[in-house]
Amino acid sequence: MLLVEVPEDIIKGCRKGDSRCQERLYRMLAPRMYGLCLQYAGNEDEAKDIMQDGFIKVFQKFDQFSERGSVTGWVRKIMINTALEKFRSHIHHVSIDERIINDKEIPESDILESLTAEEIIQLIQELSPQYRLVFNLYAIEGYSHKEISEMTGISEGTSKSNLSRARGILQKKLEAIHLKSLKIRK
Amino acid sequence: MSGKINRDDLIRQKIRDFEKAPPPEIWMGIRNGISSGRRKMIPLYLKYAAGIILFLGSVSLLKYLIPAKESISPLTVTEEKAIISKEELKSLQSLSEPNKAELADAAESEGLSKEEVSNETIFTAKAKSSGEKQVSDLSFTGEPVIAVNIQNDEIFPEPFRGNVLADAGGSLPVQITPFNPEYPLIERSVSERVYSWDDLEPEEFHESHEPAVSVFSLGAMISPIFSYRDIAGVSASLTEYFNEAESGKFGYTGGLNFGIRAGKRFSFHSGLFYNRLGVSVNNILAVAEFKESWSDEIRFEPEASSIYLVSNSIGSIKGSASERAKYDYSSLSPASPASAVSTELNYLNSGGFYAPADNYVADEGSIDQFFHYFEIPLTLRYKLIDKKLDLGLLGGMSTNFLVGNQVVYNQNGNRNNIGRTSDIRTINYSGNVGLGLNYDLSEQFRFLFEPQFKYYLHSINQEGLIINRPYSIGLYTGFIYLF
Numbered sequence: 001m002l003l004v005e006v007p008e009d010i011i012k013g014c015r016k017g018d019s020r021c022q023e024r025l026y027r028m029l030a031p032r033m034y035g036l037c038l039q040y041a042g043n044e045d046e047a048k049d050i051m052q053d054g055f056i057k058v059f060q061k062f063d064q065f066s067e068r069g070s071v072t073g074w075v076r077k078i079m080i081n082t083a084l085e086k087f088r089s090h091i092h093h094v095s096i097d098e099r100i101i102n103d104k105e106i107p108e109s110d111i112l113e114s115l116t117a118e119e120i121i122q123l124i125q126e127l128s129p130q131y132r133l134v135f136n137l138y139a140i141e142g143y144s145h146k147e148i149s150e151m152t153g154i155s156e157g158t159s160k161s162n163l164s165r166a167r168g169i170l171q172k173k174l175e176a177i178h179l180k181s182l183k184i185r186k
Numbered sequence: 187m188s189g190k191i192n193r194d195d196l197i198r199q200k201i202r203d204f205e206k207a208p209p210p211e212i213w214m215g216i217r218n219g220i221s222s223g224r225r226k227m228i229p230l231y232l233k234y235a236a237g238i239i240l241f242l243g244s245v246s247l248l249k250y251l252i253p254a255k256e257s258i259s260p261l262t263v264t265e266e267k268a269i270i271s272k273e274e275l276k277s278l279q280s281l282s283e284p285n286k287a288e289l290a291d292a293a294e295s296e297g298l299s300k301e302e303v304s305n306e307t308i309f310t311a312k313a314k315s316s317g318e319k320q321v322s323d324l325s326f327t328g329e330p331v332i333a334v335n336i337q338n339d340e341i342f343p344e345p346f347r348g349n350v351l352a353d354a355g356g357s358l359p360v361q362i363t364p365f366n367p368e369y370p371l372i373e374r375s376v377s378e379r380v381y382s383w384d385d386l387e388p389e390e391f392h393e394s395h396e397p398a399v400s401v402f403s404l405g406a407m408i409s410p411i412f413s414y415r416d417i418a419g420v421s422a423s424l425t426e427y428f429n430e431a432e433s434g435k436f437g438y439t440g441g442l443n444f445g446i447r448a449g450k451r452f453s454f455h456s457g458l459f460y461n462r463l464g465v466s467v468n469n470i471l472a473v474a475e476f477k478e479s480w481s482d483e484i485r486f487e488p489e490a491s492s493i494y495l496v497s498n499s500i501g502s503i504k505g506s507a508s509e510r511a512k513y514d515y516s517s518l519s520p521a522s523p524a525s526a527v528s529t530e531l532n533y534l535n536s537g538g539f540y541a542p543a544d545n546y547v548a549d550e551g552s553i554d555q556f557f558h559y560f561e562i563p564l565t566l567r568y569k570l571i572d573k574k575l576d577l578g579l580l581g582g583m584s585t586n587f588l589v590g591n592q593v594v595y596n597q598n599g600n601r602n603n604i605g606r607t608s609d610i611r612t613i614n615y616s617g618n619v620g621l622g623l624n625y626d627l628s629e630q631f632r633f634l635f636e637p638q639f640k641y642y643l644h645s646i647n648q649e650g651l652i653i654n655r656p657y658s659i660g661l662y663t664g665f666i667y668l669f
Contacts, residue, residue, distance in 0.1 A: 022220065026213060031205035034212075039201060052212050056219040112196040117204040120197055139194040140202065167193070 004028055006071040014062045022059050029072060033079050039121050040083035040136055042129060054082035080141065084151060087133050111174045114181070123173050130154075131166035138163050400630070401447045403455075405666025407634060408440035413463035413658040416641075417499050420652050428499040428652075435464035435554060439660055441561070451569040451578075459561040461586070463656055467498040468552045499654050500555055501607045501647045503593050551597030555607050557646070557656070558590030559614075567622055578622040580636065588612045609648045616640045620662070630669065636662040 006028060013021025034051055041047035058078050065074050112120070124132055133152065137143045138159070143151070145159040154162070414434030417425060441459030448454055565582035591606040620638030627633055641657040 019217070019220075023213070023217075026216065030208050030213075032203070034208035035201070035204035035206045038206060039204070048209065048212055051208055052215045052219065055212075055216045059216070059220050112193065112200065115200070117201045118206070120200050121204060124201075140198050170197075171193075 004032065004072045011065075011067065011071060014059065015065075017059075017062075025071070026055060029075055032072070033075060035117075035121070036076060036079050037083065039124055039140070040080070040132065042125055042132070046086070050079065050083050050086060053086075054079040057082060080137075084133070087129055088153065111178050111181075115177070123170060126173070127166055127169060131162050131169065134159050134162040135166035135170075139167075400668035403443075403445035403447075403453070403632075403666045403668045405443045405445075405632075405634065405664050406441070407443055407459075407636075407662045407664030409438065409638075409660035409662040411437050411439050411461070411463070411658040411660035413437055413465070413656055415465060415499070415646070415654050415656045417655075418653040420499075431468050432499060433466045433468070435466050435556075437462040437464050437556070437658070439561075439658075439662075443664070443666060445567075445666070451572060453567045455565040455567060455580075455582075456563060459563065461559045461561050461658070462556060462590075463559070463658055464554055464556045465498075465500065465656075466552055466554050498553075498555065498607075499652045501609045503553070503555075503605050503607050551595055553604070554594045554596065556590070556592040556594070557588065557607075557610065558592075559586040560589050561586045561616075563618060565618060569622075574626045576622065576624040576626075578624070579620075580622050580638070581619045582617075584616045584618055584640065586614045586616055586642070588614070610646055611644060611648050614642050614644050614646065616642045627665075630667055632666050632668065634662065634664050634666060638662055 006025060010021045010025050010028075014025055030051075033054070034047065037047040037050040037054070038044070041050055054075075058075050061078075065071065115123075124135065127135065134148060134154075137148045137151070138145070145156045145163075148154075148159045149156045152159070412434055413436075415432075417428060420428075439459055439461040441457055443455055443457040445453050445455040561584045563582055563584040565580050567578050567580045569576050569578040571577040588610055591610055592603060593605050593607055595602045595604045618638055618640045620636050623635045625633045625635075638660050639657070640660075642655045644655070645653040646656055647654060
């Protein structure tokens with residue numbers, strides 16, 4: 001992950017609660033963090049909520065930031081935790097049509113290469129909240145199932161089956177895109 | 187597995203550094219949240235106040251929603267009072283562990299290996315006790331239920347409510363709590379629907395199991411009403427005169443109501459109601475002929491040879507044939523009863539009825555004009571709050587058929603029917619609005635309390651110089667039966 005270099009004076013200003021420094025920090029990190037929020041949210045409105053709540057926490061707890069770490073990484077963690085809190089605070093339902101399918105051989109690299117990041121995030125947003133959360137934490141952030149279990153309160157087995165389902169659904173969607181592209185070529 | 191890893195890597199590479207400009211309003215929200223020290227700019231004292239109000243409101247509402255007889259303390263049920271038989275309980279207990287065949291089936295259908303499938307992927311039920319059955323203390327429905335714990339911390343962490351059909355037959359009204367204590371029981375009601383154990387699929391638990399809903403309703407309502415009118419089309423001075431001379435009257439209404447449900451919160455209603463509206467008119471002069479044969483005592487007998495001078499905003503009053511009634515509606519000119527008497531006596535002396543002017547005595551009184559209608563309403567009701575005590579809005583129109591018309595003269599405590607008001611429109615339409623407070627006495631019976639305002643859309647008279655639109659306010663109460 002490419003880190004954004006935040007100047008020292010902005011960090012010091014944010015510690016003091018300087019509103020100009022806060023806004024400068026926000027402007028520097030906002031596009032990256034909004035992209036992250038879209039990844040965890042089911043829609044733009046949810047992403048805005050996570051973004052807003054997350055940054056408020058960032059500025060309210062800035063004195064807890066250790067200067068040894070990266071500001072970008074620290075803010076990213078707060079955003080993910082905010083998304084987790086939103087997940088925990090809502091009752092989630094699984095769509096009836098989200099079923100596991102068997103793996104099939106499809107030229108996944110071709111399909112994924114042809115999709116933009118925004119399109120892939122759109123596919124991830126279409127997953128149900130539990131699947132999306134586990135997929136993001138495992139496949140994108142690199143957490144283990146044990147860590148995911150501790151963060152979300154679900155069991156490791158549940159985390160594994162959620163991941164499996166998420167992959168299956170994404171595979172199904174990619175397959176549909178692949179078939180559509182074949183038809184267009186014909 | 188490598189295919190899956192490659193895909194994960196590819197996706198990660200694509201989206202890890204994805205950036206998108208956020209909408210500008212987000213920064214405004216963040217700034218407001220920081221500057222106030224709170225999210226969403228809600229002052230702390232307001233949050234506390236809202237919390238207190240909500241708590242008090244909930245406590246008050248609970249008094250209506252929770253019948254007094256309910257007990258929420260655990261209760262030991264003896265065999266005679268058992269909800270389920272011991273045989274059914276044993277069947278339920280026998281389902282507590284999934285067998286190998288169930289595990290294999292689940293693995294195949296879920297696309298998982300056997301090692302990945304565990305109790306967490308299959309629902310199990312364990313009775314809370316054996317031998318004596320403990321009634322749940324979690325239920326607020328007022329009915330004893332049995333709580334069973336389900337090993338349910340898989341992908342459906344939310345509470346499940348429903349019925350479980352034991353192998354022995356019959357249904358168990360159960361309230362099932364998830365194994366994970368982090369998800370507290372939030373639902374209170376118990377479903378009536380019954381499932382067989384084989385039918386329990388994960389997706390089934392996400393359907394809301396609601397009891398059958400009544401579609402039709404039939405009821406009766408009555409109400410005292412206060413009626414008056416709104417006048418237009420005349421000068422300000424005359425409007426002021428009539429408003430001083432006339433006043434509203436209390437009447438009544440009652441009838442039958444029929445309704446059809448059209449959705450969860452909407453319903454259409456019609457029916458047949460009988461309404462009595464009225465207006466009082468003061469400044470009425472009754473002139474009686476003084477008979478020479480009488481003694482010095484002046485007797486005023488309204489039934490005989492009486493002339494009523496009436497100025498009102500509705501219409502002409504026609505007396506019975508035996509009375510000579512004079513009504514002054516159309517002239518619109520009388521400013522005072524005294525001048526009206528003088529005018530009338532002059533008329534009489536000029537050729538109406540021969541009588542010396544000084545043989546007449548006049549007395550002041552009032553009249554009540556009553557109008558009786560059959561009303562056929564067409565009303566739409568919308569529930570704002572759909573609980574045991576409902577709150578809703580209602581609105582619609584009614585067709586009103588004139589079926590009665592009566593004028594009563596009041597003087598010194600005496601009331602006499604002197605005729606009717608002429609040229610009254612036989613059909614009129616009214617617009618109706620109101621509030622609906624409905625309380626469920628049982629599944630089929632409901633008590634209604636509905637303040638309503640009705641405003642007639644056309645003038646009460648057919649071709650009057652004065653536009654006179656009646657209106658009424660009533661407190662409708664009654665009962666309805668749902669089926």
